[in-house]
Amino acid sequence: MIINHPLLGPRDAAEFVVLGDACLIDRPDGMNSASEEMHDYAYVRDNPAGEHRELWYHEQGDRSWLVVTRSTLTHDVIKVELARDVARARGRSR
Amino acid sequence: MTQAMRIDGGMVDRSRTLSFSWNGRWMTGYHGDTLASALLANGERLVGRSFKYHRPRGIFTSGSEEPNALVQLREGAAQEPNTRATTIELFEGLNATSQNHRGTLAFDLMAANDLLSPFLSAGFYYKTFMWPKAFWEKLYEPLIRASAGLGRLPMQPDPDVYDHGFLHCDLLVIGAGPAGLSAALAAARSGLRVILADEDFVPGGRLNAETHEVDEQSGADWAAAVTAELAGNGNVRLMTRTTVYGAFDHGIYGALERRTDHLADAEDRPRQVLWRIYSRRALLAAGATERSIAFGNNDRPGIMLAGAVRAYVNRFGVAPGRNIAVFTNNDDGLRTAEDLSGKGIGISAVVDTRQGNTVVDTIGRGGIRAIRLGDGRRVEADCLAVSGGWSPNVHLTCHHRGRPVWNADVVGFVPGGELPPGMSVAGAANGTMSLAAAIREGHGAAVGIAEDLGAERPPGTPAKAADESFAAAPFWQVTGLRKRAWVDLQNDVTTKDIRQSHQEGFRSVEHLKRYTTLGMATDQGRTANVLGLALMAESAGKSIEETGTTIFRPPYTPVAIGAFAGRARGKHFRPHRLTPSHKWAEENGADFMEAGMWLRAQWFKRPGEKGWRDSVDREASRVRKSVGICDVTTLGKIDIQGRDAAEFLNRVYANAFLKLPIGKVRYGLMLREDGICYDDGTTARLSESHFVMTTTTANAVLVFRNLEFARQCLWPDLDVHLISTTDGWAQFAVAGPNSRALLSKVVDDLDLSNDAFPFMACAECSVFGGTPARLFRISFSGELAYEIAVPARYGDSMIRALMKAGEEFDAVPYGTEALGVLRIEKGHVAGNEITGQTTARMLGLGGMLSRSKDAIGLKLSGREAMNEDDGMRLAGFRPVDRSVILTAGAHFLNPGDPADMAHDQGWMTSVAYSPELGTSVGLGFLKRGTDRIGETIRAYSPVRDQDVLVEVCSPHHVDPDGVRQRG
Known part of the structure; x- marks a missing residue:
């Protein structure tokens, strides 16, 4: 499997560690959210047959966290973004 | 013996005679022979025993699809079981023995199983051995274990070396037969970077086994000429003896290259190389595999696929018999008779099912002597060439779950469904069965790929050849037999087993496979599967299309575990990390233990100490009474800098960090988001924007990964940067009442008095007159204690200098055991307590959890059940x-x-x-x-x-x- 790193180009998947669903970016603020919301964040994941946005970490590389959009059916990699850019686009900042 | 069956012609080098040993007898063959062709040249027909019934078996094919001729190759630790005689290149001194028999090959005691065959049919192991229950463990299982399996392992470590390698190309051509050669040539001429891989040691595929002409020369000569051109092209990597065994994601292919298997002495070079090939496009030109017909006693030595007979005659210059009969359902099989008469070999009968003729039985226990025809006639024959048609080698097209489809014209399954992205198929593998068409298709595929990849159009046109007839009429089995007829030779599956599977309700192809074990042997049923499916279709009264097929997984042919391991074996499987004081510790009687990948001293034995407890008790006591020194470099160290570093720490630790003063250290507790503790450590503040964190040895990698996650994914605009400095600093704990006195001799110009440098103080300083250092007053033992860090390159000098400075206090080095004793005495928690299942409150650390901030895990740590x-x-x-x-x-x-x-x-x-x-x-x-x-x-x-x-x-x-x- 090959991941096309936005900064470093195509890299073998063996250089990466996968974490799972990219919804982990959307962490609720612990001071201003219900426990249920944090519970869902910690435990609840979709398990789609098809397109899935995943967090991959380039541990044997530049240590970028990436959001890889991948088909769980064909293993096609559809899009690769820096997780930092995705997080900012989703309104995360400081 | 004198190679009595050797005839003129072929591609063997008669000037290079090679001696080899078969079951202890010495024979000769020629360079260019396989073990199989050399055995046939010497008239050896019986080469093995079948898996279940121990039936006598001979060489059945001339390639990697061989189901019968599995042998033990080489001797001692290098001995390899289940090696196919048809793919072993002959070398001087080769030593092979037959396998799967008790007693001699000719008189196998286990052949009694053949008489018991009525009780050993499909699924017998599901039905028998069921009772009495107590017999299972004591009787049945030992019996089954003793008789199971084929060859025997040497039970010694593999002495050979295996390598891994990585290759990149524009086009990977799999198979160097007519289609593959034609494609590789066109692609190379268009300037593409090409890898051409073939499992054989001579490129050409069937061209070497047939008498076809290409471009007005013999097919073999044309193949040699093309190979020579490719070998001279710098863009082409020609890989013979290389099996592409699997198609993986994103154009990656696995290939096994056999580097020294054909040599008498590898001279320490790697035996095999497991390649990972990154390709932009791949062209599968793997050809086709011939299959048999089911008729009575169709498994005797001397019964051989027709294409294999032609390969032995044409390529190897060996006659598989002197009086050969041919049994076929297609024109390709008929060509065998032409080739044989061209060589002056006797033909006793040509039986073509399309004329209503059949072979119903064969005679000759240790090897075929005669055949019985459908009309009752007996015809003498010492070899029977059988052709039931050809099955395209679609295996790699299935590796992403593509399902082959039935093509009635070629009477075989051809690639269907979605191919692995980037793969195309040409030649017989694609169901393009005639020579000229295969060459054209290979060429055309390469031209299309070149255009696709933006390369120039190659000059030239495809080589010219004739389109021979491959007309075939489906014919699977001779019906109304009283004798057993084999379908899968390697797993001993007969037509009766397939009928029985149908009768007992195992009717889907997947059930058929698992119930009868059809196609589940080491050859994956390459000569058997299609025949088995066709028989199931007949039993069910369905078409083959409706019945469908099972699909294939990697590997195409078996790959040794050693090749997958490569160099990663023994101590290289999991290399050790050594601490900066390792050499000194070795010199001082240390006993080491593994902590993650690290080797750490667990105690230092002194003369007179009888067991580990003596050493550990002494070390722990000396720390409490005077001073001890322990290498704690293995703890994870993370350098954290930035204007928002304090804010960042405050969000990843469960306790407060925002107001940690400069020059102070604080114990910190980390939670997972679910509120469970997962790591602890200390973090020191060296300046307003500079912190140094330590983690446990085991979690150093995980903590760093999680911190990067928090930094990049959760709070991307915090000004904070991380770097792992675990290997950058050598760090030593100096613990005990005399630690201050010892360090006062070591540290330059730093007041270590309790007022100036109290508990949990830290400072950047220097030691021994200028060596940079960091000093932390932290204690895991509960004693007055410090940790001192110096750049790792000074680590060895530092331990020696510290021990020397400590001589006047009788300082001791202490290991991880004494470290453990001291922390248990003190009641500090460690990995035994922070197990990933425990909460801060359980650990007695509940008071540390901040209620006035948000940090990872804090919210869910407040859940009722955890409190x-x-x-x-x-x-x-x-x-x-x-x-x-x-x-x-x-x-x-x-x-x-x-x-x-x-x-x-x-x-x-x-x-x-x-x-x-x-x-x-x-x-x-x-x-x-x-x-x-x-x-x-x-x-x-x-x-x-x-x-x-x-x-x-x-x-x-x-x-x-x-x-x-x-x-």
């Missing part, structure tokens, strides 16, 4: 009988309660012998443990057969008020 007042709490334990040695893992019970989980009160996590207290001490989790100090309970360990009374006490066995570490 029950009668939950487990950390406590200390001592045996009532002070001479008892406690057991970690023991469970606590109230006295008088039965020993079951319903009455469980908790468990012991850590124990040690405390030289300070002269008794065994423990830590553990006990229900409401904090409130039960002074109680006496049972510590019960059925595993260690121990049941003792223990007294509950504070986990801080030594210096509970922390006076010493603050002194």
Whole structure:
């Protein structure tokens, strides 16, 4: 499997560690959210047959966290973004 | 013997005679032979015994699809079982023996199984051996184990070396037959970077085995000419003896190259290389595999696929018989008779099913002597060439779950469904069965790929050849037989087994496969599967299309585990990381243990010490009485800098960090988002924007990964940067009442008095007159203690200098065992307590959890079930009988309660012998443990057969008020 790193180009998947669903970016603020919301964040994941946005970490590389959009059916990699850019686009900042 | 069956012609080099040993007898062959062709040249027809019935078997094919001729190759530790004689290149001194028989090959005692065959049909192991139940373990299983399997392993470590390699190309061509060569040539001429891989040692595929002409020369000569051009092209990597065994994601292919298997002596070069090939496009030109026909006793030595007969005659110059019969359902099979008469070999019969003729039985136990025809006639024959048609080698097209489709024109399954992205197929593998068409298709595919990849159009046109007839009429089995007819030779599956599978309801192809084991042997049923499916279709009264096919997984042919391991074996499987003081520790009697990938000293043995306890007790005592030194470099170190570093730490630690003063260290507790503790450590503030964090040795990688996650994914605009400095600094704990005095001799110009440098102080400083250093006043032992760090390159000098400076205090080095004793005495938690299942409150650290901020895990740590007042709490334990040695893992019970989980009160996590207290001490989790100090309970360990009374006490066995570490 090959991941096309936005900064470093195509890299073998063996250089990466996968974490799972990219919804982990959307962490609720612990001071201003219900426990249920944090519970869902910690435990609840979709398990789609098809397109899935995943967090991959380039541990044997530049240590970028990436959001890889991948088909769980064909293993096609559809899009690769820096997780930092995705997080900012989703309104995360400081 | 004198190669009595050798005939003129072929591609063997008669000037290079090679001697080889078969079952202890010496024979000769020629360079260019396979073991199979050399055995046939010497008239050896019986080469093995079948898997289940131990039937005599001979060479059946001329390639990697061979089901019968599996042998043990080489001797001693290098011996390899289940090697196909048809793919072994002959070399001087080759030693092979037959396998799967008791007694000699000719008189196999296990052949009695053949007489028991009525009881050993499909699924017999599901039906027999069921009762009496007690017989299973004592009788049936040992019997089955003794008779199972084919070859025998040498039971010694593999002495050979295997390598891994990585290759990149524009086009990977799999198979160097007519289609593959034609494609590789066109692609190379268009300037593409091409890899051409073929499992054979001579490129050409069937061209070497047939008498076709290409471009007005023999097919073999054309193949040699194309190969020569490719070999001279710098863009082409020509890989013979290389099997592409799997198609993986994103154009990656696995290939196994056999580098020295054809040599008598590898001279320490890698035996095989496992390649990972990254391709932009791949062209599968793997050809086709011939299949058999089911008729009575169709498994005797001397019965051979027709294409294999032609290969032995044309390529190897060997006659598989002197009087050969041909049994075919197609024109390709008929060509065998032409080739044989061209060589002057006798033909006793040509039986074509399309004319209504069949072979119903064969005669000759150790090897075929005659055949019986459908009309009852007996015809003498010492070899029977059988062709039931050709099955395209679609295997790699299935590796992404593509499902082949039935093509009635070629009477075979051709690639269907979705191919692995980037793959195309040409030639016989694609169902393009005639020579000229295969060459054209290979060429055309390469031209299309070149255009696709933006390369120039190659000059030239495809080579010219004739389109021979491959007309075939489906014919699978001779019906109305009284004799058994084999379908899968390697797993001994007969037509009766397939009928039985149908009768017993195992009718889908997937059930058929698993119930009868059709196609589940080492050859994956390459000569058998299609025949088996066709018979199932006939039984069910369905078409083959409706019946469908099973699909293939990697590997195409077996790959040795050693090749997958490559160099990663023995100590290279998991390399050790060595601490900066490792060499010094070795010189000083250290005994090492593994901590993650690190090797750490666990104790330092001194003369006169009888066991490890003597050393550990001495080390722990010296720390409490004077001073000891321990290498703690393995703890994870993370350098954290930036304007928002303090804010960042405050969000990843569960306790407060925002107001940690410069020059101070704080203990920190990390939670997972679910509120469970996962790591602890200390973090020092060196300046307003500069912190140094330590983690546990085991979690160094995980903590760093999680911090990067928090930094990049959760708070991308915090100004904070991380770098791992675990290997950058050598760090030593200097612990004990004399530690200050010792370090005063070491550290330059730094006031170490309690007022100037109190407990939990830190500073950047220098040692021994200018060597940069960092000093932290932290204590894991509970004594007055420090940790001092120097750049790793000074680590070896530092331990020697520290020990020298400590001589006047009789300083000792101490290892991880004494470290453990000291922390258990002090009641500090470690990996035994922070197990990923424990909360801060259980650990007695509940007070650390901040309620006035958000940090990872804080929200969910407040959940009700994790905060029950009668939950487990950390406590200390001592045996009532002070001479008892406690057991970690023991469970606590109230006295008088039965020993079951319903009455469980908790468990012991850590124990040690405390030289300070002269008794065994423990830590553990006990229900409401904090409130039960002074109680006496049972510590019960059925595993260690121990049941003792223990007294509950504070986990801080030594210096509970922390006076010493603050002194």
